[in-house]
Amino acid sequence: xxxxxxxxxxxxKRSPVFWAKFVQxxxxxxxxxxxxxxxxxxxxxxxxxxxxxxxxGQILLECNHFGCPGSPVMxxxxxxQLASGASDKAILGWFAxxxxxxxxxxxxxxxxxxxxxxxxxxxxxLATAGTFGIVWLWKRRAGGLAMAGxxxxxxxxPQDAAMRERIRRETEY
Amino acid sequence: MPDFGSFCLLLGLILTVYTFVVGSLALWGGSAAGLxxxxxxxxxWNRLGETARRAGIASFIAVACAAFALVWAAFxxxxxxxxxxxxxxxxxxxxxxxxxxxxxxxxxxxxxALLLSGYGLVLRVRHRVDVRLTAFASTIxxxxxxxxxxxxxxxxxxxxxxPGAVPAxxxxxxxxxxxxxxxxxPPLLYLGYVGFSVxxxxxxxxxxxxxxxxxxxxxxxxxxxxTWLFLTVGIFMGAHWAYSVLGWGGYWGxxxxxxxxxxxxxxxxxxxHSVMMQEKRGMMKNWNVWLIFSTFMLTIxxxxxxxxxxxxxxxxxxxxxxxxxxxxxxxxxxxxxLFTFFLQRDHLKSExxxxxxxxxxxxxxxxxxxxxxxCFTVLWGTLFPVLSEYVQGSKVTMGAPFYNxxxxxxxxxxxxxxxxxxxxxxxxxxLRSIRRNFVLPSIAIVATAIGLMISGVRPWNDGDDMHATxxxxxxxxxxxxxxxxxxxxxxRGAKVVRTQTGKNLLASAILLTRRNTRxxxxxxxxxxxxxxxxxxxxxxxxxxxxxxxxxxxQMTIGPYRMVCESITQDSKGEYDTDYAVLDVYRGNKFVKQxxxxxxxxxxxxxxxxxxxxxxxxxxxxxxxxxxxxxTNPDTGRPIIKAHLNxxxxxxxxxxxxxxxxxxxxxxxxxxxTVARQRQEDLAGAGTPVLGxxxxxAKAPHA
Numbered sequence: 001x002x003x004x005x006x007x008x009x010x011x012x013k014r015s016p017v018f019w020a021k022f023v024q025x026x027x028x029x030x031x032x033x034x035x036x037x038x039x040x041x042x043x044x045x046x047x048x049x050x051x052x053x054x055x056x057g058q059i060l061l062e063c064n065h066f067g068c069p070g071s072p073v074m075x076x077x078x079x080x081q082l083a084s085g086a087s088d089k090a091i092l093g094w095f096a097x098x099x100x101x102x103x104x105x106x107x108x109x110x111x112x113x114x115x116x117x118x119x120x121x122x123x124x125x126l127a128t129a130g131t132f133g134i135v136w137l138w139k140r141r142a143g144g145l146a147m148a149g150x151x152x153x154x155x156x157x158p159q160d161a162a163m164r165e166r167i168r169r170e171t172e173y
Numbered sequence: 174m175p176d177f178g179s180f181c182l183l184l185g186l187i188l189t190v191y192t193f194v195v196g197s198l199a200l201w202g203g204s205a206a207g208l209x210x211x212x213x214x215x216x217x218w219n220r221l222g223e224t225a226r227r228a229g230i231a232s233f234i235a236v237a238c239a240a241f242a243l244v245w246a247a248f249x250x251x252x253x254x255x256x257x258x259x260x261x262x263x264x265x266x267x268x269x270x271x272x273x274x275x276x277x278x279x280x281x282x283x284x285x286a287l288l289l290s291g292y293g294l295v296l297r298v299r300h301r302v303d304v305r306l307t308a309f310a311s312t313i314x315x316x317x318x319x320x321x322x323x324x325x326x327x328x329x330x331x332x333x334x335x336p337g338a339v340p341a342x343x344x345x346x347x348x349x350x351x352x353x354x355x356x357x358x359p360p361l362l363y364l365g366y367v368g369f370s371v372x373x374x375x376x377x378x379x380x381x382x383x384x385x386x387x388x389x390x391x392x393x394x395x396x397x398x399x400t401w402l403f404l405t406v407g408i409f410m411g412a413h414w415a416y417s418v419l420g421w422g423g424y425w426g427x428x429x430x431x432x433x434x435x436x437x438x439x440x441x442x443x444x445x446h447s448v449m450m451q452e453k454r455g456m457m458k459n460w461n462v463w464l465i466f467s468t469f470m471l472t473i474x475x476x477x478x479x480x481x482x483x484x485x486x487x488x489x490x491x492x493x494x495x496x497x498x499x500x501x502x503x504x505x506x507x508x509x510x511l512f513t514f515f516l517q518r519d520h521l522k523s524e525x526x527x528x529x530x531x532x533x534x535x536x537x538x539x540x541x542x543x544x545x546x547x548c549f550t551v552l553w554g555t556l557f558p559v560l561s562e563y564v565q566g567s568k569v570t571m572g573a574p575f576y577n578x579x580x581x582x583x584x585x586x587x588x589x590x591x592x593x594x595x596x597x598x599x600x601x602x603x604l605r606s607i608r609r610n611f612v613l614p615s616i617a618i619v620a621t622a623i624g625l626m627i628s629g630v631r632p633w634n635d636g637d638d639m640h641a642t643x644x645x646x647x648x649x650x651x652x653x654x655x656x657x658x659x660x661x662x663x664x665r666g667a668k669v670v671r672t673q674t675g676k677n678l679l680a681s682a683i684l685l686t687r688r689n690t691r692x693x694x695x696x697x698x699x700x701x702x703x704x705x706x707x708x709x710x711x712x713x714x715x716x717x718x719x720x721x722x723x724x725x726x727q728m729t730i731g732p733y734r735m736v737c738e739s740i741t742q743d744s745k746g747e748y749d750t751d752y753a754v755l756d757v758y759r760g761n762k763f764v765k766q767x768x769x770x771x772x773x774x775x776x777x778x779x780x781x782x783x784x785x786x787x788x789x790x791x792x793x794x795x796x797x798x799x800x801x802x803x804t805n806p807d808t809g810r811p812i813i814k815a816h817l818n819x820x821x822x823x824x825x826x827x828x829x830x831x832x833x834x835x836x837x838x839x840x841x842x843x844x845x846t847v848a849r850q851r852q853e854d855l856a857g858a859g860t861p862v863l864g865x866x867x868x869x870a871k872a873p874h875a
Contacts (some may be wrong), residue, residue: 039800051570057428058421059572101565105572107557112564115573116557120550131542135530 042082050074050095051105059105174253175332178242179464181282182332184291185235186322188228194226202384203305219321222308229311230675232318233290240287243280243331245272255333256280256641262345264747267487269351275359276346278480279331284360285322288367290467293318296371302392309378310371319687321504328495348748348774348784352418354754358410369437371396372444372736376462378437380513383520390452390461395839395855397448401441402835408434409828420785420800422717422816424824427576433475439548440468440550443541450537453526459514460541462521466510467845474502478555485595530602536594543587550579581644585651588706591699592655595662613661615655622646639766641713648710652703659696659703665819666693671738687843694838701830704823711795711820721810722753731817733790734765735760740811749773753811757790765790769801769813793826795819 045062054070056063060078063071074095081091096105107113196395198754199222204216252258259275293314325331349355372393374822379389411431416424422459425431444464450456477499514521554571561569569636596610625646639870663682670681671689687695718730722737729735738754752770756763774782783803790797798816805812 001227051575057426059574062421062423100571101567104568105570106575106578107561107569112561113569116553116561116569117491117579119545120553123549124583125547127542127546131538132530135538137534139530149749 026085033114034161042088046082046088046091047075047110049092049105050078051103143155174242174246174249174251175334176599178239178332179326179330180248181235181239181242182322182325184332184528185232185239185286186319188232188235189322190288190317192225192232193312193315193319194227194714195221195228196308199225200305200312204382212858217246217669225299225315226297226308226311227636229315232315233294236287236290239325239331240274240283242284242302244271244274246332246496247271250343250760252343252780253335254331255335257334258340258343258357258654260343260346262310262343265343267437268353268356269346272350272356272359273346275363276350279329280326280335281359281442282325283331283369284327284363286318286325287455288360288363289314289318289321289370291369292371292402294694296374299606302319303388306375306378306384306389309382310374311799313374313377314370317374320498324495324498328498343863345376345775348417348782352419354410354414356822358414359408361410362402362407364406365400365402366434366437367477368396368400369405369465369468371400372465376465377510377513378521380462380517383517384776387452387455390448390840393446397441397445398835398839401438401445403829404438404441405835406828409825410439413825416821417789418784419804420787422715422798422800424821426435427554427571427573429555430475430479433479436475436548436551437468437471439544439551440464440471443544444468445546446544447538447541450534454534456534458521458523459518461495462514464541466514470503470510471552473499473506477503477730526646531597531607533599536590536597540590540594541582542585544589545582545784547580547587549581551576556580563693567704584706585644585647588648588651588655588703591702592658595696595699596658599679610661614658617657618650618654622650622834625649645713646707650793652710654706655703656700659700662696663693684843686837688841690840690842691838694834694836697834698831699830699834699838701827705828706827708820708824711818716817717814719812719814721805721826722755722813723810728813728815730815731795732759732796733764733815733817734813735813737813738766747774749776751801751804752786752809755788755799755813757797767797767799769799771801771803771811791822793822794822806833820821 037152042069048059052058052060052061052068052071053074054063054068056068056070060071060074074110078093080092081094086094092108093161096109101107102111123154201219203222208211213561223572243254245251246254246257248263248267249259250257250263256277256279257273260280263269263652265273273280275284293311296307296314297311300311317707319489326408339543342486375389375393378384408431411434412424413425416422447464448461450459451461477496480495557571559570561567591612592614594616596703598606604671630642630646631648632639632646663685664678666685667678667682670676670685671678674681676684716731718728720726721727722728722740724739726737727734735755735757738756740751740753743750750772751769752768755767755769757765757767765789769788770786772786774784785800785802788799790799796816796818798818800814802812802814804810
């Protein structure tokens with residue numbers, strides 16, 4: 001018997017071992033994601049979180065202007081801050097206080113800045129949930145219609161069958 | 174000439190207003206006559222509509238003359254025209270004098286109007302495709318054209334006269350723009366932007382007139398694809414220009430102007446996919462209408478954002494006072510779209526519903542979701558500094574770290590869907606079909622991931638760049654899966670054709686493609702996109718070195734060793750130049766000589782400008798990208814910076830594949846009748862030329 005992957009029966013008949021493996025894989029994925037960024041050196045990481053102050057619009061460690069009035073000073077300041085043992089947050093906060101929040105390459109000060117990160121993911125998650133919801137609703141309606149029209153299908157003529165076959169062929173791609 | 178140009182613009186505006194007003198009247202009158210609401214005969218309204226169409230055609234001539242007048246002024250060094258004084262000079266190369274047309278705010282708006290009237294011309298000349306629908310689209314295009322011509326006549330006139338005495342020379346064109354690709358990039362990008370006006374006009378027109386069926390989609394399919402192609406090539410040409418000219422080693426900076434071009438591309442791509450659902454199954458009509466409305470509005474919004482000074486950009490014309498024009502226009506467009514939609518929404522009922530989560534339809538749905546999520550992220554990132562200033566009183570920077578972190582996972586999901594979408598059947602896909610189609614791609618994904626990890630791509634070892642390595646590993650693995658899936662599809666189809674025709678596999682694959690150009694052209698486009706992803710993923714392994722060099726000094730980066738042969742200075746009229754001569758070796762084998770250069774334009778003047786000329790050694794494996802950064806004033810020695818950018822050439826190769834795929838998809842299918850007839854003629858007559866000619870003569874589209 002053909003079992004459809006979208007059918008609830010297909011999923012319901014999975015063994016506990018399958019579900020255990022499924023959960024393991026999911027946990028592994030979460031751990032991998034959680035590990036991301038764990039080993040990056042502080043200098044590189046922080047240098048890539050800051051903009052050059054000269055107005056070139058480039059990341060501090062990517063600024064390619066020799067004689068740039070901003071980047072050498074900032075790099076020295078970054079090294080001094082790292083040597084002082086301050087935390088990442090404190091260092092970035094120090095730069096934001098000195099040069100203004102525009103010096104941070106991405107909004108990371110907390111408060112309203114968090115909206116910059118939360119909103120795209122929230123919209124994405126809601127849109128995905130909405131899409132699944134719509135698909136589920138459509139499927140339910142299509143199922144209902146198929147049930148309602150079951151009698152009609154039995155009485156279909158050869159022309160109807162030919163038409164259905166033609167539609168199937170035409171919608172193959 | 175400036176007077177002639179201004180006159181032509183005014184004439185163009187009058188003709189366009191006539192096209193809009195009389196065209197609207199004729200459409201209303203035609204409908205009223207059909208419903209017997211007016212005593213005037215329909216023929217009268219048709220004649221009136223025809224005058225509107227002809228006025229629309231004439232408006233193209235007027236706008237083309239205005240553009241010609243501006244180019245003429247550039248070639249004749251007419252510095253009495255303020256725009257020419259600001260963007261040209263006597264010594265400017267003729268090719269760049271032509272490019273003066275789109276080098277500044279006013280000229281680029283004139284180019285926009287010219288292209289819009291050009292598209293309008295093609296549409297109006299080909300009105301017999303569907304006279305009434307084209308009349309609606311023509312009237313809507315005229316309304317858009319009125320806005321741009323009004324802006325050119327009042328808000329940003331390109332023929333403004335320089336106050337006071339005529340200057341002896343102009344300020345010249347920005348040296349960064351004096352590059353062959355810059356002659357091509359803006360017009361291609363604008364062809365893309367402006368081109369979306371046509372499917373928008375058809376969609377709005379079809380909705381207004383309650384156009385039966387999906388014929389408007391067939392009519393606009395080629396328009397949309399060509400427009401999308403122009404926008405794609407325009408965007409990537411801009412990226413290639415940034416890579417080759419700006420000298421920072423990258424190609425995409427997430428600047429608001431770049432974002433403005435990306436947003437309509439994303440929604441346009443979503444439209445090209447989801448419109449197939451409407452064509453094939455009569456679904457997602459509301460969605461498609463709003464997708465094309467949004468795409469058009471995003472082209473305007475992007476222009477508004479980047480030209481009004483709302484957001485800061487490193488690009489030109491970011492600060493100006495024409496923002497209010499665009500605010501007004503976009504508000505009107507949105508209001509018209511919303512009003513028409515609510516008035517006619519009952520016309521947009523779906524004929525079918527989605528039957529399964531595992532189907533081609535749902536893959537399109539998720540593809541749209543991903544593309545729109547990416548578009549929203551870009552829009553959000555572009556607007557957030559403004560929002561932040563409003564809420565917190567201070568602007569923030571939304572740089573590459575933000576976009577990369579948010580968009581890379583979205584991009585990988587899109588890559589995944591690129592592979593699985595075409596493997597799913599319409600309506601629903603059986604488990605057996607999934608097994609059959611997905612086994613090989615899955616094996617390819619796993620094998621690539623394992624192979625890469627064995628060969629050293631191990632995110633957990635890459636402390637400094639773990640993120641990038643992990644995402645690259647994902648991208649390469651998924652790319653392998655998608656390429657396997659596409660190849661499998663081609664081979665499966667080709668084998669069937671081989672069985673039918675007895676041709677070899679390659680000939681069968683070509684015949685297969687010709688029989689369904691849209692499907693297999695689409696696969697080629699997907700393949701190109703995958704190749705682009707591979708090129709982008711190579712960025713995780715970029716290397717950079719910087720050092721002072723003088724005669725005999727060496728610098729090593731990746732497999733390359735560069736030896737400085739000489740440092741030279743020269744004067745070439747328009748600019749002075751410092752350049753280094755570097756011999757490049759791979760191991761002990763001489764590869765190439767590179768000449769990184771630093772140019773000093775307008776030396777000794779107030780507006781002296783330095784520009785690095787990148788020296789590039791490009792291979793499929795990696796680009797060696799060398800720049801002459803500056804001369805150290807203390808030591809007098811040049812600072813040479815080298816980047817090793819792996820796989821970057823694949824981005825440009827991928828774009829070429831996308832272009833080829835789009836061309837294939839644009840070619841009409843070789844119909845079965847024609848193919849069979851051709852085979853019979855070839856077999857029977859024994860004279861292929863005559864046989865083919867006979868078939869072509871019989872073919873309906875010949």
